[in-house]
Structures are given as C-alpha cells and as structure tokens.
Amino acid sequence: MEARCDPWILRGRVLxxxxxxxxxxxLEDALVRVGADGRIAGVEAxxxxxxxxxxxxxxxxxxxxxxxxxxxxxxxxxxxxxxxxLEWLATSVFPEEARFVDRAYAAAVAEEFCAALLRHxxxxxxxxxxxxxxxxxxxxxxxxxxxxxxxxxxxxxDRGAPEAVLLAAEPALAACEALAARWHGHDDGRLxxxxxxxxxxxxxxxxxxxxxxxxxxxxxxxQTHLSENPAELxxxxxxxxxxxxxxxxxxxxxxLGPRALFAxxxxxxxxxxxxxxxxxxxxxxCPDSNFxxxxxxxxxxxxxxRTLRVxxxxxxxxxxxxxxxxxxxxxxxxxxxxxxxxxPEALLWHAxxxxxxxxxxxxxxxxVAPGFExxxxxxxxxxxVVDRAALFDALAFRRDDAAVGAVYVRGRRxxxx
Ligand SMILES: [Zn+2]
Numbered sequence: 120m121e122a123r124c125d126p127w128i129l130r131g132r133v134l135x136x137x138x139x140x141x142x143x144x145x146l147e148d149a150l151v152r153v154g155a156d157g158r159i160a161g162v163e164a165x166x167x168x169x170x171x172x173x174x175x176x177x178x179x180x181x182x183x184x185x186x187x188x189x190x191x192x193x194x195x196x197x198x199x200x201x202x203x204x205l206e207w208l209a210t211s212v213f214p215e216e217a218r219f220v221d222r223a224y225a226a227a228v229a230e231e232f233c234a235a236l237l238r239h240x241x242x243x244x245x246x247x248x249x250x251x252x253x254x255x256x257x258x259x260x261x262x263x264x265x266x267x268x269x270x271x272x273x274x275x276x277d278r279g280a281p282e283a284v285l286l287a288a289e290p291a292l293a294a295c296e297a298l299a300a301r302w303h304g305h306d307d308g309r310l311x312x313x314x315x316x317x318x319x320x321x322x323x324x325x326x327x328x329x330x331x332x333x334x335x336x337x338x339x340x341x342q343t344h345l346s347e348n349p350a351e352l353x354x355x356x357x358x359x360x361x362x363x364x365x366x367x368x369x370x371x372x373x374x375l376g377p378r379a380l381f382a383x384x385x386x387x388x389x390x391x392x393x394x395x396x397x398x399x400x401x402x403x404x405c406p407d408s409n410f411x412x413x414x415x416x417x418x419x420x421x422x423x424x425r426t427l428r429v430x431x432x433x434x435x436x437x438x439x440x441x442x443x444x445x446x447x448x449x450x451x452x453x454x455x456x457x458x459x460x461x462x463p464e465a466l467l468w469h470a471x472x473x474x475x476x477x478x479x480x481x482x483x484x485x486x487v488a489p490g491f492e493x494x495x496x497x498x499x500x501x502x503x504v505v506d507r508a509a510l511f512d513a514l515a516f517r518r519d520d521a522a523v524g525a526v527y528v529r530g531r532r533x534x535x536x
Contacts, residue, residue: 124530126155129495130171134181134510135162135487136472141465143181145507151180153493157529161489175536178497178524179510181467182485183242183268184443185474188342188382188403188432191258191271192216192225192249194232197436202412204348207437208280216274217283219254229261235441236267237534240496240523243268245342245380245403245432245478247315250274250286252294259302262310266533268494270340270478272315273298275330279321288326292333299337308483309529311340313380318344319355319368331373340378340479342403343369346391347383348414366391375400380477382432383408384422385415396425401477404469406453407446408434419450420459430474431466443470447515463515493530498523 129151135144150171152161165171174180192215199211219225236244246262246269248255255273262269273295277288286294299312314334316322322330334341346352346365355365362368366387369375375398382403387395395402402422409415422429431446432438438446447466454461475485484494500521504513513521525535 124153124155124157126160127153127530128171129153129174129180130165130169131174131497132179133162133487134179136182136468136485138472138486141468141473143464143468145510151487151493153530157493157531159487159489159491159493162487175497175499175525177502178499179514180487180495180497182471182487183494183496183526183528184240184470185430185478185485186236186241186244186433186441186443187380187401187430187474187477188405189244189435189438189441190247191229191232192219192254193436194228194235198439199436200411202437203350204412204414205350205354207412212436213281213284216249217281219249219251222253222257225249225251225254225257226261229258232258233261233265233267237265237526238523239440239442239444240498240526241441241443242494242496242526242528243474243478243480243484245269245313246271247274247317247342248272250276250284250291252298255298256301259298259305259310263305266528266531268309268484268528270311270313271302272313272342275316275326276321277323277326288323288329291326292329295330295333296337299339303337303339313340313342315341316343316374318351319365320351320358324372327369327372327374334378335373338378340380341374342380342382343374345369345381345384346386347409348412349386352386364388364391366394370394370398377479382434383414383417385409385417387421389421392421392425396427401428401430403430403432403477404450405432405434405438405446406449407439408432408437409453410449411439412437416453416457418457418459419454419461420457428473428476429469430477431470442518444515444518446470451515462511464511467511467514493527495527496523497525497535
C-alpha cells in the first residue's frame, strides 16, 4: 500500500470516543480534515454556509472497529456447532487448521478473511494464525495488501493436539523471531507480530517460558486464552499442578504484564482478577463465542471495576460473526445475564477506543481527534434514526438496517465510497 493519500475532508455526523469515559461525543455536522500522512489534521463543526458536500448522506462515522481476538484459520469453520470447547477444538478446529500447511489454501482463506473484516468495518484485529509459519507469512502479506491494521501471531502448540498442528518449541520460537523481524512494525507500525501461545494446555512449560522470553527480548505483545470452559480449567490444573490457579500458570511462566491480552476470562476468581489488574493486563471479551460454546458469561463488571483495559473480540470461528457490532449486542445480553447492565454506547466504545487500548494502540487509533490516524467507518442509518439513544441502539441492534458502508485505514479508502 502507498504510505500517503491525498488530503481530504470528511463532512458528516461523527461519533468521537471520549478518552475519559466509555462514551462518545456526537458531532451532528462535522468537518474532519485528513492529511496526506493519513492522520486527522482537524475536527470542527461545519459552518452554516459550509461549501463542503456531505461525504455520505445518511451515514454516521466512527473509528474503525478493533477486533481484539480472531482466528484466521477458522474462517471457514465459523459456526461449527460441535462444542463445548475441547470437543469443538478436536472435531472442527484442529483438522481445519492442519490444512494451512498448504500455501494456496492459506492464501485463499487469507483473502476471504481480509474481505470479511472489511465488510464488517473492522480496521484493526489481533489475529491468531495457524501453527504453520508459512500460513502466517501469507496472512501478513494479505493484510498488508488489503491495507488493514493488526497484530498477528503464529499459534504456538507443542502438545495436546494432533501431530499435524504441533510445532516443537525450538523451531516455533525461531519462526516467531523470523516473522517478527520481517513484519513487526511494518509500514510505520500498521502491522505487528504478537507472541501467541494458544493456551496453557497446548504448550509445554519450556515453550511458555521461551515465548515469554522472546516477548521480553523483542518487546512484543502477547495474546492467549484464559479460563474459558470448566473442562479446560480442570485439565489445566492437572497439567500445571505447581501453579496456584490458571492466571498463576501464565504468571509462573513470565507471561503477565501490560503487553499481555487474555481472551475470555469467564471463570476467574477474585484473586485472579486482582492479579490481572496488578499486572495491567488487557482483556478480550468474546461473548458471542462464549454463548456458542456454552462456556459461560464473563463478569464484565469484575474487569471494569478494576479498571482493566477491555476490548471486544469476535473469536471467529467459535464466534459466529466478524461483526463487532453483533458482538456488542451479545455483550449487552451477557451483561444482563451477569446482573450488571451496560449501555450499547459503552459497548461500542469498547469495540473502538477500548479495543485500541487493549492493544496499546490508543496513541494512534480509536479516536476522531487531531493527530490520530484516520481509521474510520461509515454506517448507513435509516433517516428516522435521529436522537442520540436511537443512534447507538441502531448501531448495536439494528444491523440489518444500518450497514457498514465505507471503511478507511490511515485515511485511505478500502471499501465503499
Ligand atoms: Zn479464541
């Protein structure tokens, strides 16, 4: 992708995530100036006699959605109803992920994956590849060509899965280092490499320790799964008898810290939540996946009252959609079930700026403000959606009537007009 775009001015209704709380400032008729470097140069109210035409009549603009947890090699098994977790991995996931040693297959799915992100207005994603370094390289190249933003990890597995998807610790960590050398920081930080142990059960202690050491040495982000399903919890406790609890498994191997992003966190104890907070870890909340696999309901309040950084994740293919808006709706339902309601507005904030914070990209993206990179989406709303509450309700719950129309990353249009 070209690093520069022509300067342009967006005129329209713009939702600006607030930096101080999970809410938006609504600008009814704004001018957003985008510079040749793809950054927002200015945001102001359009004057009464404004000569700039409305960019996309009927649309509301907001920062691109940030998917904090998605599996590229599960694109074609999205919605496979073979759960719960461990059965679903064995039946639907591992056989599919084994196919990604075939570069042509990986390349075809990578194109589908990027197209699916764009179709749903996702401009940035934290992605698990398969355990195959070649497939991971193919995915990076596809994301680069598509102009998308994200971090990607080779999924580390050296035990607890079929031979076809295992890679021993030494070659796996060497492959991570090579991929990081090639892609981490690519295109002024648009792409990054993320150290990605699948979960504790799929990794030997040596691999977990090696992954942590690599992340420390190269200052790389880390992502993994945590406390998703009761059978997984029991198996993890049996596999790591010296660790006090599930969070301690990762802590004991050096994987906790501000660079770490943990998906699910459904069954944590108060002490485990406290440990995550003490280490400033981030959380990817994946309620649609949790419903689909019958994993349970993450107590969102436990994370928020400890001021943990929380983004939303589709967790495709246990999640049944690439739409962060649908995940926001699932999070709304999950919050009701857990006894603590949350507004659609707050959840859409977690799907944008909250996700950027979880990935530690909130100095670059997630806001519509001067200096931020212009990652923007336009959703086309019916004309009767006027007042503030209706706006957020429509974005979260009326997706059939409010399609994603246009998608920009760093000021460059990737989809729509
Ligand atoms: Zn996952």
